[in-house]
Amino acid sequence: MKGFILMFLGIVHLHEAFGAIHSLLHFYTASSDIPNFPEFVVVGKVDDIQMVHYDSNIQKVVPEQDWVKQTDTQYWESEREKFFDSQQSFKVEVHTLKQRFNQIGGVHVLQYMYGCSRDNETGKTDSFGELGYNGEDFLEYDMNDLAWKAVKQQADFMQDKWNSDASRLVFWEIYFTQTCDKCLKKQVVNGKRTLMTVPPSVSLLQKTPSSPVTCHATGFYPSGVKVVWIKDGQEHHEDVEYGETLQNDDGTFQKSTHLTVKPEEWKNNKYQCVVQVTGIKEDFIKVLTESEIQTNRGDPAPNFVPIIGGVVALLLVVVVVVVVGVVIWKKRSKKGFIPASTSDSDSENSGKGAQKI
Incomplete structure (x- = not known):
């Protein structure tokens, strides 16, 4: 079904x-x-x-x-x-x-x-x-x-x-x-x-330099979404963990995909996070660079949108x-x-x- x-x-x-x-x-x-x-x-x-x-x-x-x-x-x-x-x-x-x-x-x-x-x-x-x-x-x-x-x-x-x-x-x-x-x-x-297609907000998050890099897409609607990592133009699945699509309490959705990669590796190769949402022709892309990564070192944890089951x-x-x-x-x-x-x-x-x- x-x-x-x-x-x-x-x-x-x-x-x-x-x-x-x-x-x-x-x-x-x-x-x-x-x-x-x-x-x-x-x-x-x-x-x-x-x-x-x-x-x-x-x-x-x-x-x-x-x-x-x-x-x-x-x-x-x-x-x-x-x-x-x-x-x-x-x-x-x-x-x-x-x-x-x-x-x-x-x-x-x-x-x-x-x-x-x-x-x-x-x-x-x-x-x-x-x-x-x-x-x-x-x-x-x-x-x-x-x-x-x-x-x-x-x-x-x-x-x-x-x-x-x-x-x-x-x-x-x-x-x-x-x-x-x-x-x-x-x-x-x-x-x-209410029944609109809403584009996502996409962020690259990392707790410490040795932590996985998280591509976090949130605020999108409908729930159909694909969040993938691209390495040098090809889909990259090695050392990638895919999270579930979760619902925010405003009715939109969020999803995260985690990439475990050493800093020297992503600095010497082109890594991108690509987000595709059902009903939206445009892809949302974040290139993995130091300036794009948001960290919480010494700061409170990233403010992920709370979710509820109903x-x-x-x-x-x-x-x-x-x-x-x-x-x-x-x-x-x-x-x-x-x-x-x-x-x-x-x-x-x-x-x-x-x-x-």
């Missing part, structure tokens, strides 16, 4: 990422026997920005972005009712699966994921719908046959159940071929001030769900899909079928 308000100080101009791939993704996660954890959670994202979340503990829909909050209260109440209905349905499904597989106790996770993506340069769209249970793919929606297919034999009974519901099949055909893309485009337009501490429960529901479920990469959002903020398009399991 293809797996937050943007403000970056020091950027003179921002350009909208209408050349980028945008995506809309919904996560429905039900679990059992996890102490102090909600049995049911819904998370919706557009372009990796969380828009909405609901869980069985609070039993209300929480819009997370300003452009989503503009929707009237009557709409959110109707969404709450739909999510509550799904909460009950998922609870029944988890119970049914546990009985069918003779699972008495223990932690069990059922996750329903669906969404779509659009390449604004080519106009190409892609959609998917999948169901996973206890870390394994269970069902997937076949876009050619317009029906649900069991990924493993144990899921045949659910395939038959879902495909025997004619109204369900009609709903998903319309959703995947029309509604999802329509909702995605609407969210991109509504949230265009939007705010209030959403810690959602972070746990991602660990329990998304990470446990082995996400397949064949679709190359980048996660995206929930509630379509369009009551006529959200539809009870999207919450129906």
